[in-house]
Amino acid sequence: MVLETLESSCEGSKRRHVNGGDVAVPCSGDEFSNGDISAAPEVPAKRARVSREMTFEDIYGADTLLNDDDEEDDSDWEPVQTPVEFVNWCCVNCTMSNPGDMVHCFICGEHKESGILKHGCFASPFFKDTGLIEVEEEYGGSSSATSSTAVGFDERMLLHSEFEVKAHPHPERPDRLRAIAASLATAGIFPGRCLPINAREITKQELQMVHTSEHVDAVDTTSQLLYSYFTSDTYANEYSARAARLAAGLCADLATEIFTGRVKNGFALVRPPGHHAGIRHAMGFCLHNNAAVAALVAQAAGAKKVLIVDWDVHHGNGTQEIFEQNKSVLYISLHRHEGGNFYPGTGAADEVGTNGGEGYCVNVPWSCGGVGDNDYVFAFQHVVLPIASAFSPDFVIISAGFDAARGDPLGCCDVTPAGYSRMTQMLGDLCGGKMLVILEGGYNLRSISSSATAVIKVLLGEHPEINPPIATTPSKAGLQTVFDVMNIQMKFWPSLAISYSKLLSELEARLIENKKNQIKRKLVRVPTWWKWGRRKLLYKFLSARMNSRLKRF
Numbered sequence: 001m002v003l004e005t006l007e008s009s010c011e012g013s014k015r016r017h018v019n020g021g022d023v024a025v026p027c028s029g030d031e032f033s034n035g036d037i038s039a040a041p042e043v044p045a046k047r048a049r050v051s052r053e054m055t056f057e058d059i060y061g062a063d064t065l066l067n068d069d070d071e072e073d074d075s076d077w078e079p080v081q082t083p084v085e086f087v088n089w090c091c092v093n094c095t096m097s098n099p100g101d102m103v104h105c106f107i108c109g110e111h112k113e114s115g116i117l118k119h120g121c122f123a124s125p126f127f128k129d130t131g132l133i134e135v136e137e138e139y140g141g142s143s144s145a146t147s148s149t150a151v152g153f154d155e156r157m158l159l160h161s162e163f164e165v166k167a168h169p170h171p172e173r174p175d176r177l178r179a180i181a182a183s184l185a186t187a188g189i190f191p192g193r194c195l196p197i198n199a200r201e202i203t204k205q206e207l208q209m210v211h212t213s214e215h216v217d218a219v220d221t222t223s224q225l226l227y228s229y230f231t232s233d234t235y236a237n238e239y240s241a242r243a244a245r246l247a248a249g250l251c252a253d254l255a256t257e258i259f260t261g262r263v264k265n266g267f268a269l270v271r272p273p274g275h276h277a278g279i280r281h282a283m284g285f286c287l288h289n290n291a292a293v294a295a296l297v298a299q300a301a302g303a304k305k306v307l308i309v310d311w312d313v314h315h316g317n318g319t320q321e322i323f324e325q326n327k328s329v330l331y332i333s334l335h336r337h338e339g340g341n342f343y344p345g346t347g348a349a350d351e352v353g354t355n356g357g358e359g360y361c362v363n364v365p366w367s368c369g370g371v372g373d374n375d376y377v378f379a380f381q382h383v384v385l386p387i388a389s390a391f392s393p394d395f396v397i398i399s400a401g402f403d404a405a406r407g408d409p410l411g412c413c414d415v416t417p418a419g420y421s422r423m424t425q426m427l428g429d430l431c432g433g434k435m436l437v438i439l440e441g442g443y444n445l446r447s448i449s450s451s452a453t454a455v456i457k458v459l460l461g462e463h464p465e466i467n468p469p470i471a472t473t474p475s476k477a478g479l480q481t482v483f484d485v486m487n488i489q490m491k492f493w494p495s496l497a498i499s500y501s502k503l504l505s506e507l508e509a510r511l512i513e514n515k516k517n518q519i520k521r522k523l524v525r526v527p528t529w530w531k532w533g534r535r536k537l538l539y540k541f542l543s544a545r546m547n548s549r550l551k552r553f
Helices: 056-061 116-122 155-159 175-186 213-224 240-259 290-300 317-323 373-391 417-428 445-459 476-489 495-523 528-532 534-552
Strands: 002-009 014-018 021-025 047-054 149-152 195-197 227-231 234-237 265-268 306-310 329-336 361-366 395-400 435-439
Touching (some): 116 175, 116 445, 149 240, 149 445, 155 175, 155 240, 175 445, 195 240, 213 234, 240 265, 240 395, 240 435, 265 445, 290 395, 306 317, 306 373, 317 329, 361 373, 361 476, 373 417, 373 476, 373 495, 417 435, 417 445, 435 445
Parallel strands (some): 149 195, 149 265, 265 435, 395 435
Antiparallel strands (some): 002 047, 227 234
16 A cells, blocks of 8 residues: 545645646545545635555556646646666677667777777777877888888778668678778878788689689679678678679789789788688678688799688688698688587587598687687697698788687687787798788777787787787696697697607606695694684683683682
């Protein structure tokens, strides 16, 4: 029951606000059954307070309440203010949805109006963009006219986007290229220190070196449609086919320029990505396999052996399918696998190639998330570099997905820009530095822009100091993965056997040392009273005194 106070005049009526509206209920003597007030027409101005019990049905279900000619009773009524509605917003950095009353993303901490699309990773994540940021050029060195590093980029690739506007943006979005381009421009790297490559659309004949004609036609057909989907997460609009041809064309021309010596190395700032695209299918945001096209074009230009290192957090199942029977292309992938439960489910350590290509597919499948710099550098030292050195490539391609970077919403790993720089440096010593880095995945704008910038600085010849230095001691899970891979691959690469035995001996020595230290700790004897602890000793002392006093009484 609910108790409500009513103000009433005996002859009049009272206006009440119920459920946001004014309705009238006649006033009668029957309503005041407690007998405290009687009708008195001769005193119309007299007011009285009465209390009665009302049910919830009376309050919320009444169709009529009092209507009165006396407007004075409404003088203390204030209309209910319309509550302020906050519209949810999606973070420009990581695409996560946030409550409208929040200013910073609760996932990545980015300000809802940060300037990351204008200044890339150099914009503050904590404050609203003021448009006043200035970054002085910190580097000397060559201009684009004399640069040995080329960058491939074309704004028409930004037109590839999901047609249907959804509450949650697709992670593979045009802002990925915008953020990286903004970082490079703010740092004075590109345009500035890198040589631009003119974009062209790759031909159907070139694509058919990698894909079936049916697949190429299927992608081209999307240009006649407003939107379409190859899979539930792989979209296309009317501009996607051209964007995919431009991306593949840039990768092909960069490979030719690098291998022929016109430039030393290059970075393909392209989308859509490609390493999931197989011989006859598009999937995983990928339409054409850019790395595969670049590898075969390099071979057409004279490269006998090509190394592809794929550090995207997802296994490049398309690239593996294309080259798993090819001994002239060595494919090495480091990715989350988790027993096949992480997308796309392929890339186990025992997938080594088929039909004479055994040993030319090397998979380093992490068993969990959270993998960081130390695990990747350890795998490079004990798996990637020993096998790559034995293979002795003429040309190196990096499928550089940055979704294993710290903060990525899909990868959930912990690689830093320093880690990517270190891996790029380690591969740069192969084949005279003839290296092409191709953008694959990566969906946290701050992570991919800072990581891509760090990699391009290495291509330009910089050797950034890493503080603190990257530890080479892996996690327990990472160590187990590397051991499993070495145990499988040393059948095909005998040089791994020596490294495997040496590493195993070092670990056994560490285990023996740790056991000795544990035994020493157990042998150290301490007084019994010390084990009790001072509080326990004091408690026993006071209890004994209290018991002795009680016995006296």
